Amino acid sequence: MPQINRTATARRWFMGLAVFFAISLSGPAFAAASYDEALDAFFSLLTEGKASEAIGGLIATNPNWYAGGEGIAETTSKLELLPETFGAYTGRERIGLYEYSSRIHVLTYLMYNAEASLRMEFIFYKPENEWKIINFNFGEVSSEELIENARAGVFRSITDK
Template sequence: MQYFNLKAIKPVFVVVMICTFYSRSYAQTQSAPAGPVVTGVTTYIDKFFKTYEKEGTSKAIINIFKTNPLVDSTSLRGLIAKIDTTRGLVGLYIGKELIVQRKASNSLVLYSYLVKHQNQPVRFTFMFYKPKNEWVIYRLYFDDQVDNELEESAKINGKP
């Protein structure tokens, strides 16, 4: 019959329990870094979506592009028409969820959102540029292919 020396095991057991407790509590309290939150930019985006929901596409697009004096009004009309046509198909706006945010530098950032509608999601991607002291909308991308990209990402490519 073999006996264990409990006095010798006890300190090891305590260390293992402390490590287990610490790693579990650390994993629960720590989250993946959310990325760079750029206050001026997120304010513009939040205002955009509030206007998009309550006052429509045209007002939301025009308001956000007021930050950029170089915007071409013809391009804006085309973008507004494209979004409005899509909105007619995808149903009522329900909300938004951040997909990704990226920071190329302190002067160029990108935020991409899954925009939830009643029938189908769409994606809005905002790129902001700060040439001097103020953020301006630099690019605004809109598409309804986010579900196709997700599906494509699940395929095994390049395997024989």
């Protein structure tokens, strides 16, 4: 039976919890009744160089989302490096809204920077009256992905005729 290093596990848990509280207390609570408002606030803060507050605002819509705090510091660090890596922010565009159900929506954005664009994906859940973030990820848009999507669009336009 493998040994569990309880001290290291407890240390990671407490560190994650500390990061979670620091970010969630520093970030503004986004209006969760509309995920559009939450994402407008997120992108606004991100373009002002306030990645920690942007992530904190998303977390505020669903404090249990990152209850362990794992990955928050890493995600925040990556977001803070975006201008340095990809150049100045030049805009954003929603390229997809998939309504998985009436209560789960997946939103995909392209975030345009001087050197490259990034794809950002958000999944929101509405258990009752307010939308809560349940997933967020981002990454570079590859040429292969763009070509594949363009070909799929051409194919759809041909088959729809």
